Amino acid sequence: MNKLNLHISVDCVVLAYDYPQLKVLLIEREAVNGIDTKLHKLKLPGHLIYEREDFDVSARRILFEHTGLENIFLRQLGVFSDPDRLNPPIDLEWAKKTIHEDLNRVVTIAYFALIQLKSVNRTPQTIWHPVDDLPELIFDHNLIIRRALRHLRDEMRSKPLCFQLLPKKFTIRQVFEVYKVILGISIDKSNFRRKLKHLTFLVPLNEKEKDVSHKPAQLYRFDKKLYGKYEKGRNEIIF
Amino acid sequence: MNKLNLHISVDCVVLAYDYPQLKVLLIEREAVNGIDTKLHKLKLPGHLIYEREDFDVSARRILFEHTGLENIFLRQLGVFSDPDRLNPPIDLEWAKKTIHEDLNRVVTIAYFALIQLKSVNRTPQTIWHPVDDLPELIFDHNLIIRRALRHLRDEMRSKPLCFQLLPKKFTIRQVFEVYKVILGISIDKSNFRRKLKHLTFLVPLNEKEKDVSHKPAQLYRFDKKLYGKYEKGRNEIIF
DNA sequence: TCAAAAGTGTTCTGCGTACACCCATGG
């Protein structure tokens, strides 16, 4: 029998690009008898873990339940272990009633996932909320999201994460938009183009944009194998 | 009362540069009645956590116990949650006898610390072992160290981690050596010099190397504040 | 024929790379 471990949970920050915004997947907290259901707080998708489950597997299970997706881009973000993180008290009350168990301390392992919004099964409980101006979430979930965004911004600069947020076929402009909105910086469009065109792992397709009221753009795909080679060829030391 | 949590431990990978090698801090596993003491296996410094302790605090406590150092450069590396990580069985036996408790599953939060070897209190139980050709350690500690090294190599390229491994006053050559040994690459010496000289956050001191049988080198220090400014001024997108 | 975005060209500057060379010190 595989029972719940009452000390450890997994929470997932699932991010998606919904032009022109970056959005995060939130879940409406279920109402529980005895807790004021007026408090429609939101939370990250997550759950206590099972005794015999690797956390990466737990995270994938949770993601599948809420999005219908498998093979998601997933990274461990880190552990949130503040002994007082199960605050405010009403949130803790809710959690106890939901799982029908007493809880003392729960540490959570935060995960970080990137998906393409189009491929998701949308369900009534899931809310895709812009990452700017988030409401107050339960526990320390606001903090976890902030940490995830910082991680994303950092890693975007040196790794090809953006392609996880875009469809398989994309235009340079789409990449450009993703960079602008996530990093919050202005970039010279034509230099950005030129730069991307010289990246060997971006393969131009025999296909162009359709149904647009301007010159249709070249479509590209990201080639993981070629990226591997490209990455090996680099040995810059930058600070 | 603050009791042990039998589900979660903290392990620390403490790295130091001992010319010309990178070394990791290991602890000799204590002998326990009923376990063959011939098995002189080594382990990372670490321990089960206390119920009301933030893990960062646990890690610092452990590091202080083994090195006498406070204010260490410390980062969370990640969680190791394989349900079968407490293998081989003899290691699990040893752990149970040591803490006088039964153990089912323990997940560990791995931390990553960089220190200057000179400033450490050396004690008889602590062993500084070269990171190449490590012996077989208990549990998954070899895996944890590999992960730590990967992390170090990655982060070295974009962050000024090397200065955590060097004394406060250092020469360009020392930085050069650290990079060479950790990244395992060959670098053009004179270009490396030039590059470092242009970094605004490396401040030349009114002091030179002493007692060397060659031209004494300029000493520098790393200025954290200046680095902060330097970092803000960068907004490269690199892939 | 106009708006909108694709895509090209040009100039300047700075940085990485490769490599030759001179300088200071202890033995």
Added chain:
DNA sequence: CCATGGGTGTACGCAGAACACTTTTGA
């Protein structure tokens, strides 16, 4: 005066920044 490493100079090429310009489409 030699070995050792510190430190400078030069020349080339590529890549980023800034910005003007041309092209292709739908409406």
